[in-house]
Amino acid sequence: MYPDIQGKSILITGGSSGIGLGLALNFARNGGKVAITARNAARLEAAITMASAQGLTIKGYVCDVSIAQQVKETVALCAEQNGGLDVLCCNAGVFPSAALCDMTESEWDDVHAVNSKGTFLCVQAAIPWLKQAGHGRIILTSSITGPVTGYPGWAHYASSKASQLGFMRTAALELAKDNITVNAILPGNILTEGLADMGDDYIATMAKSVPLQRLGSVDDIAAAALFFASQAAGYITGQTLIVDGGQILPESSSCIS
Numbered sequence: 001m002y003p004d005i006q007g008k009s010i011l012i013t014g015g016s017s018g019i020g021l022g023l024a025l026n027f028a029r030n031g032g033k034v035a036i037t038a039r040n041a042a043r044l045e046a047a048i049t050m051a052s053a054q055g056l057t058i059k060g061y062v063c064d065v066s067i068a069q070q071v072k073e074t075v076a077l078c079a080e081q082n083g084g085l086d087v088l089c090c091n092a093g094v095f096p097s098a099a100l101c102d103m104t105e106s107e108w109d110d111v112h113a114v115n116s117k118g119t120f121l122c123v124q125a126a127i128p129w130l131k132q133a134g135h136g137r138i139i140l141t142s143s144i145t146g147p148v149t150g151y152p153g154w155a156h157y158a159s160s161k162a163s164q165l166g167f168m169r170t171a172a173l174e175l176a177k178d179n180i181t182v183n184a185i186l187p188g189n190i191l192t193e194g195l196a197d198m199g200d201d202y203i204a205t206m207a208k209s210v211p212l213q214r215l216g217s218v219d220d221i222a223a224a225a226l227f228f229a230s231q232a233a234g235y236i237t238g239q240t241l242i243v244d245g246g247q248i249l250p251e252s253s254s255c256i257s
């Protein structure tokens with residue numbers, strides 16, 4: 001438990017499923033005033049209903065993170081309705097697969113529009129509110145794919161996830177004077193709805209590649225986000241935390257017993 005999360009206003013993009021929903025539930029369990037965004041209103045509503053069945057209150061806002069005007073309006077509305085903004089989790093992301101030789105310009109642009117530009121738009125829109133809070137926290141959901149590893153079919157995705165880290169380092173410098181920290185979590189393979197779409201073969205192969213011998217859970221990622229949002233992490237900025245069960249460690253598959 002992180003008692004200092006109590007009463008904090010937290011906005012999580014891509015909060016209607018997977019890691020984002022896991023972040024939302026865990027911040028709410030710790031007493032945070034949690035708001036989530038996503039494009040699909042029905043899935044947003046389903047997430048809120050699911051949280052409510054667990055006795056947790058979460059607000060939802062329909063917003064596409066790749067559209068500047070929507071982001072600006074949504075962040076402002078959320079902050080006005082929740083007493084400001086203390087923590088922004090830039091988590092919305094897409095990971096379609098396309099072989100490099102066949103990848104179209106629009107496939108490249110679409111992935112960067114959500115994962116990379118979406119991060120920039122959300123952070124920029126949140127800055128005035130995080131400054132006002134006096135202790136703002138920005139937490140990015142990046143990935144091991146791109147910053148550390150590669151995976152066939154994900155040249156655009158890997159590029160967008162590495163881009164988040166370049167952005168993070170400069171944002172951390174520019175925002176430090178306002179006592180706003182910017183950090184990133186690099187998940188390995190986390191069992192989410194999005195990962196399930198990759199198919200059983202992908203999941204079985206990945207599970208075998210993890211020294212801790214299981215895929216990650218959304219709660220594993222939420223634990224890292226709670227830490228970055230807490231007072232305990234107040235002197236950490238511009239840093240990455242890999243949460244992957246040791247997946248990037250082996251030099252060969254023979255290292256995994």
Ligand code: NAP
Nearest residue numbers: 014016017018019038039040064065092093189190192194
């Ligand atoms: P997921 O289950 O597919 O959930 C993605 C969420 O993002 C949904 O709420 C989705 O809702 C939202 N979203 C997608 N495009 C959006 C847009 N343009 N604007 C606003 N919301 C949007 O995915 P996940 O596995 O939880 O992944 C979440 C994040 O973790 C992503 O950034 C991903 O790159 C990263 N990650 C995941 C893993 C993994 O193993 N699962 C590993 C490394 C990194 P709508 O579709 O309704 O908008």
